[in-house]
Amino acid sequence: MEAADLLHGNGKKPPPPRRRRWWQCSTTAVTLLMFLLTNTVSIVVSSGAGPALLRRYRPATIRLWDGSAALLADLNATQAVLDASRAELAGLYARVGTANELLRTLLDAMAARDGATEQQRELLAAGGGDGWKRELAGELKLAVGPLHLLTNARHGRNATGDEAAVFPTLGHACVRVQDDLERYMAYTPGGECPADEALAHRLMLSGCEPLPRRRCRPPSPKGYAHPLPLPGSLWATPPDTSVVWDAYPCKNYSCLQASSSCDGCFDLRRGREKARWARDDGALSYSIAAVLAARPNGTVRVGLDLGGGASGTFAARMLERGVTVVTAAVSAGAPLNSFIASRGLVSVHVSAAHRLPFFDRTLDIVHAAGGLGGGPAVTGVMLEFALFDVYRVLRPGGLFWLDHFPCSHAQVNATLAPMLGRVGLKKLRWNTGRGKEKNQWHISALLEKPMA
Numbered sequence: 001m002e003a004a005d006l007l008h009g010n011g012k013k014p015p016p017p018r019r020r021r022w023w024q025c026s027t028t029a030v031t032l033l034m035f036l037l038t039n040t041v042s043i044v045v046s047s048g049a050g051p052a053l054l055r056r057y058r059p060a061t062i063r064l065w066d067g068s069a070a071l072l073a074d075l076n077a078t079q080a081v082l083d084a085s086r087a088e089l090a091g092l093y094a095r096v097g098t099a100n101e102l103l104r105t106l107l108d109a110m111a112a113r114d115g116a117t118e119q120q121r122e123l124l125a126a127g128g129g130d131g132w133k134r135e136l137a138g139e140l141k142l143a144v145g146p147l148h149l150l151t152n153a154r155h156g157r158n159a160t161g162d163e164a165a166v167f168p169t170l171g172h173a174c175v176r177v178q179d180d181l182e183r184y185m186a187y188t189p190g191g192e193c194p195a196d197e198a199l200a201h202r203l204m205l206s207g208c209e210p211l212p213r214r215r216c217r218p219p220s221p222k223g224y225a226h227p228l229p230l231p232g233s234l235w236a237t238p239p240d241t242s243v244v245w246d247a248y249p250c251k252n253y254s255c256l257q258a259s260s261s262c263d264g265c266f267d268l269r270r271g272r273e274k275a276r277w278a279r280d281d282g283a284l285s286y287s288i289a290a291v292l293a294a295r296p297n298g299t300v301r302v303g304l305d306l307g308g309g310a311s312g313t314f315a316a317r318m319l320e321r322g323v324t325v326v327t328a329a330v331s332a333g334a335p336l337n338s339f340i341a342s343r344g345l346v347s348v349h350v351s352a353a354h355r356l357p358f359f360d361r362t363l364d365i366v367h368a369a370g371g372l373g374g375g376p377a378v379t380g381v382m383l384e385f386a387l388f389d390v391y392r393v394l395r396p397g398g399l400f401w402l403d404h405f406p407c408s409h410a411q412v413n414a415t416l417a418p419m420l421g422r423v424g425l426k427k428l429r430w431n432t433g434r435g436k437e438k439n440q441w442h443i444s445a446l447l448e449k450p451m452a
């Protein structure tokens with residue numbers, strides 16, 4: 001009681017002491033008690049000690065009362081509630097974890113904005129309207145829409161023959177890079193498209209995706225000849241005349257083969273490229289045969305190769321086994337798309353941040369070599385987005401082959417493994433090992449999307 005009175009005192013003389021019974025404590029003391037009690041309960045619950053305590057004291061309570069069966073039932077019920085609370089807490093922790101990741105991304109974005117140029121800041125501040133800093137004109141205005149469909153009784157519900165508006169797809173982030181976008185869209189409608197793959201790639205990485213260029217013709221290379229027929233084309237270096245080299249530092253394939261930019265991936269005759277995925281070392285390097293053996297023969301039919309199969313070699317190897325694989329590629333720095341196409345394989349233009357251009361549950365296998373994005377390794381929320389997207393496009397029972405994914409030693413167990421669990425992919429095989437650089441680790445894994 002004195003303690004309660006002390007709590008009241010704030011320099012003033014305490015009120016004259018009244019005699020109180022033990023249950024008539026001050027509200028502050030009650031609040032304090034409640035506070036302590038709730039906290040203790042949460043600590044007990046979250047530490048997992050709650051149910052343990054209950055189990056420990058069950059025999060003692062049985063001896064104290066006659067109606068021990070009823071009490072036991074009560075205890076059972078209490079324990080069930082505690083268990084439920086623990087599960088809920090675990091869920092909350094997981095959600096807090098995700099929220100933290102998102103918050104970090106937001107903070108990064110804000111930091112990046114603080115470092116942005118005056119011009120970009122102006123643009124962000126402008127905010128109003130559609131966010132464009134200058135009124136749109138020409139091709140860009142057309143490409144952003146609205147365009148009009150003539151609707152009529154046969155083609156829609158609108159029987160009046162009026163026009164319906166259609167908005168072409170355009171990345172909302174295009175407004176942030178209007179200068180680059182205007183440069184990109186400054187072509188002659190009906191004429192030849194400029195060779196500016198690097199600019200296109202930069203726009204895509206800014207979130208300006210899909211790109212709005214709609215009305216020009218990419219030039220054909222001079223002296224273009226028909227490609228070799230399959231299967232010879234799979235392993236033949238394409239003729240130099242299959243590429244428009246204007247946008248690239250190299251002007252022929254011998255130059256590309258000599259440059260180390262993708263570790264000999266343009267050299268199909270010799271070395272690394274020829275032997276990839278043929279041998280399983282029981283560790284980080286899996287063979288295609290070993291991976292396909294995880295499913296009944298013939299049930300892996302269509303798939304996607306993300307990132308690492310830069311020159312289409314993974315798809316070539318799979319095609320030899322009757323599996324159709326689409327290769328995701330970008331053509332910044334080297335004409336990867338032309339190279340893949342010349343081999344007789346399908347490439348799609350996809351950046352690391354792109355939602356995969358496939359329907360849900362349609363692919364039997366997704367292979368990702370290296371860092372997932374064909375460039376520096378994808379991490380954080382972006383990695384989680386990418387993994388959830390892989391989950392989305394895989395059919396139930398579909399395989400995700402993570403091939404030499406680079407990360408730091410600490411990330412292996414602290415980040416990647418729990419993230420894969422969160423996404424819902426199940427491990428069939430898991431290998432980690434040192435990379436070439438200091439403190440760099442690699443993970444190879446074969447994961448499956450559960451059947452249900």
Ligand SMILES: *[C@@H]1O[C@H](CO)[C@@H](O)[C@H](O)[C@H]1NC(C)=O
Pocket residue numbers: 069070072073076
């Ligand atoms: C309490 O639960 C246990 C199993 O969890 C069960 O064996 C026991 O019969 C239950 N007791 C009562 C009284 O419900």
Ligand SMILES: *[C@@H]1O[C@H](CO)[C@@H](O)[C@H](O)[C@H]1NC(C)=O
Pocket residue numbers: 157158159160162163164165
């Ligand atoms: C037909 O389209 C016009 C213009 O888009 C719209 O104003 C009108 O309400 C539509 N009529 C019907 C029946 O939907």
Ligand SMILES: *[C@@H]1O[C@H](CO)[C@@H](O)[C@H](O)[C@H]1NC(C)=O
Pocket residue numbers: 249250251252254255
């Ligand atoms: C390939 O291009 C390089 C310069 O990029 C040039 O030096 C070399 O002669 C070219 N080789 C052939 C076979 O055209």
Ligand SMILES: *[C@@H]1O[C@H](CO)[C@@H](O)[C@H](O)[C@H]1NC(C)=O
Pocket residue numbers: 297298
């Ligand atoms: C898979 O089936 C094909 C033909 O359907 C057959 O040639 C091949 O040997 C089979 N592979 C295995 C591992 O059974």
Ligand SMILES: *[C@@H]1O[C@H](CO)[C@@H](O)[C@H](O)[C@H]1NC(C)=O
Pocket residue numbers: 409412413432
């Ligand atoms: C990850 O955890 C497992 C045990 O769960 C351990 O064997 C392994 O060495 C750890 N790997 C790394 C890279 O920390």
